Structures are given as structure tokens and as C-alpha cells.
Amino acid sequence: MTLTQLEYIISVDNTRHFAKAAAQCFVTQPTLSMQIQKLEEELGVQIFDRSKQPVVPTQAGAEIIAQARKAVAECNGVLEVVQTQKGILHGQLQVGIIPTLAPYLLPLFIPAFTQKYLQVKLVVNELTTDLIIARLREGRIDAGILVTPLQEMGINEDPMFYEELVAYVSKDNAAYKKSYVLPTDIDPNKLWLLEEGHCFRSQIVNLCQLRKSSKEGSHFEYEAGSIETLRRLVDTNDGITIIPELATLDMSPKQQKHLRYFKAPAPVREVSIATHRNYVKRRLVQALKKEILAAIPEKVKSNQKRKVVPIEE
Numbered sequence: 001m002t003l004t005q006l007e008y009i010i011s012v013d014n015t016r017h018f019a020k021a022a023a024q025c026f027v028t029q030p031t032l033s034m035q036i037q038k039l040e041e042e043l044g045v046q047i048f049d050r051s052k053q054p055v056v057p058t059q060a061g062a063e064i065i066a067q068a069r070k071a072v073a074e075c076n077g078v079l080e081v082v083q084t085q086k087g088i089l090h091g092q093l094q095v096g097i098i099p100t101l102a103p104y105l106l107p108l109f110i111p112a113f114t115q116k117y118l119q120v121k122l123v124v125n126e127l128t129t130d131l132i133i134a135r136l137r138e139g140r141i142d143a144g145i146l147v148t149p150l151q152e153m154g155i156n157e158d159p160m161f162y163e164e165l166v167a168y169v170s171k172d173n174a175a176y177k178k179s180y181v182l183p184t185d186i187d188p189n190k191l192w193l194l195e196e197g198h199c200f201r202s203q204i205v206n207l208c209q210l211r212k213s214s215k216e217g218s219h220f221e222y223e224a225g226s227i228e229t230l231r232r233l234v235d236t237n238d239g240i241t242i243i244p245e246l247a248t249l250d251m252s253p254k255q256q257k258h259l260r261y262f263k264a265p266a267p268v269r270e271v272s273i274a275t276h277r278n279y280v281k282r283r284l285v286q287a288l289k290k291e292i293l294a295a296i297p298e299k300v301k302s303n304q305k306r307k308v309v310p311i312e313e
Contacts, residue, residue, distance in 0.1 A: 132274065
């Protein structure tokens with residue numbers, strides 16, 4: 001049994017495809033398949049059920065892969081200790097980020113990070129909160145950038161900043177005439193929401209203290225998959241939506257006229273880096289956090305943890 005063989009079965013489990021796993025490991029498919037077959041022969045068990053597409057682990061294989069993940073993580077931990085002693089920062093950092101942060105936060109820090117850490121390969125995947133948590137536990141990603149508090153056992157949360165929530169209002173909406181808004185000013189039947197599965201949707205439901213039902217007498221009901229879609233719906237229809245502060249940074253002066261801020265203390269969402277309790281790439285994760293904090297606007301940095309909107313409905 002070799003460390004390389006363990007890495008191969010982890011890669012197949014991640015991709016559920018031998019060819020994709022081989023490409024991920026920078027080897028040919030026959031080489032990868034041969035090494036996995038040798039491992040199966042040595043252990044005397046079949047790790048993968050090759051008759052199914054996508055390929056899936058057998059019951060015994062799933063337990064072996066779980067142990068393989070732990071073994072590879074421990075090995076990476078040894079390398080991390082050595083690199084720390086030598087003052088070296090290199091390797092690969094796998095990061096998950098939620099969709100309501102990705103388009104606004106990534107452009108702020110990615111250029112500086114990649115230029116500063118030339119020996120680090122940063123791999124970022126846009127994932128829902130549930131998938132980030134699952135992949136952290138499986139060791140498939142090293143860190144997640146998401147909204148907290150999660151209160152998930154075994155998941156460490158390191159808050160970075162607090163992002164204000166802002167109303168984006170149609171000219172035809174009653175709230176447009178107000179200088180500041182209260183959650184009670186928002187008509188649930190005029191509120192555009194993200195689709196189920198987004199933690200940001202849950203926060204808005206909690207903020208407005210509503211359980212949104214279908215619009216009576218409406219011929220059109222839509223739940224969007226992105227914040228930009230919500231904004232455009234408000235631009236072309238009567239209504240209101242709630243957007244995070246970072247989404248307002250590149251708005252035109254015309255769009256900014258539609259922004260209405262909540263009365264102090266303003267509601268905020270807590271943005272954190274999450275890791276599994278057994279994570280090993282501590283220096284890389286800390287370097288990532290440092291670049292994120294250096295890139296976000298001073299206004300966002302100055303926001304206080306006074307009215308964090310909960311995620312859970």
C-alpha cells in the first residue's frame with residue numbers, strides 16, 4: 001500500500017470517474033486503474049463498483065476511502081510542519097465559497113493573492129453552504145468562505161467581517177420614498193427572494209419576519225438563483241429585494257438611487273472562513289484570510305457585530 005494509491009482512490013471517489021481522476025492526478029487512466037487494482041488485490045477487497053456509472057465505492061471501499069483521507073491528511077500535516085520550519089509557503093489550497101459571496105468577493109482578493117503567492121495553486125469552487133460543510137468533513141476542500149454562525153459540530157468558524165444588508169427598491173414601491181427602511185416597511189408580496197437552498201434567503205426571511213406564501217392574484221411568481229437576477233427584476237417590475245453590501249460596490253449612480261439602508265443598528269451578515277477541526281493547511285488558510293481582509297473596503301471592515309441576522313429559519 002502506497003500513499004499514491006491512497007491519493008488515487010480518493011480522487012476517484014471525488015470525481016466518480018476514472019478518466020477524470022487520472023487527469024486530476026496527472027497520470028494516464030491505465031496507470032491509475034492499475035495502481036488501484038493492485039491495492040484491491042493487496043487488501044483482498046473491491047474498492048469500487050465499476051459496473052455502475054458514475055462509479056461508486058463498495059461498502060468496504062467507502063470505509064477504506066475514509067481511512068485513506070485521514071492518512072493523506074496526516075501526511076500533509078507532516079509537510080505543513082516542515083514548510084513552516086523552512087518558512088516556505090506553497091502547495092494547493094482548495095476553497096469553497098457560497099454563490100452570494102463569490103461574484104463580489106473573489107474579484108477583490110484573487111489578483112493580489114495569486115501575484116503574491118506564486119507557488120500556491122488556489123482552486124476555488126462555488127458551492128452551497130451544505131456542500132461546503134460536507135466537503136470540509138470529507139477533506140475534499142481545505143476551507144470554506146461562507147456566512148455564519150453555522151453551529152456545526154467539528155467545523156471551526158473564523159469571522160472576518162460583517163456585511164451590511166441593503167434594500168434595493170423599485171421607484172413604484174412605497175419604500176422608495178423613505179430615507180431609511182425598517183423590516184416592517186417591506187411588503188412580503190412585493191419581495192423578490194432567492195430560491196430555496198440559499199442561506200441568504202433564510203436570512204431575509206428572518207430579517208423580515210415572514211413566511212412567504214404565494215402571491216394572491218399574481219400571474220407570475222419567480223424565485224431567482226442569483227442576486228443580480230433579483231436586482232434586474234426590481235428594475236423592470238414593481239418590488240423590493242435585499243442585497244449584501246459588496247453587491248453595491250460596482251453599481252452605477254442610477255442604480256445607487258434605488259438603495260435604501262436600514263435604520264441603525266443595520267442588519268449584517270457574518271462572513272467567515274470555515275475549516276474542519278483537523279485541517280492542516282493552517283498557514284495557507286491564514287494567508288488567504290490576510291489577503292481577503294486587505295482587499296475589502298474600509299466601510300465593510302468598520303461594520304460592527306451588533307445585529308447579525310441568523311441563517312436558520
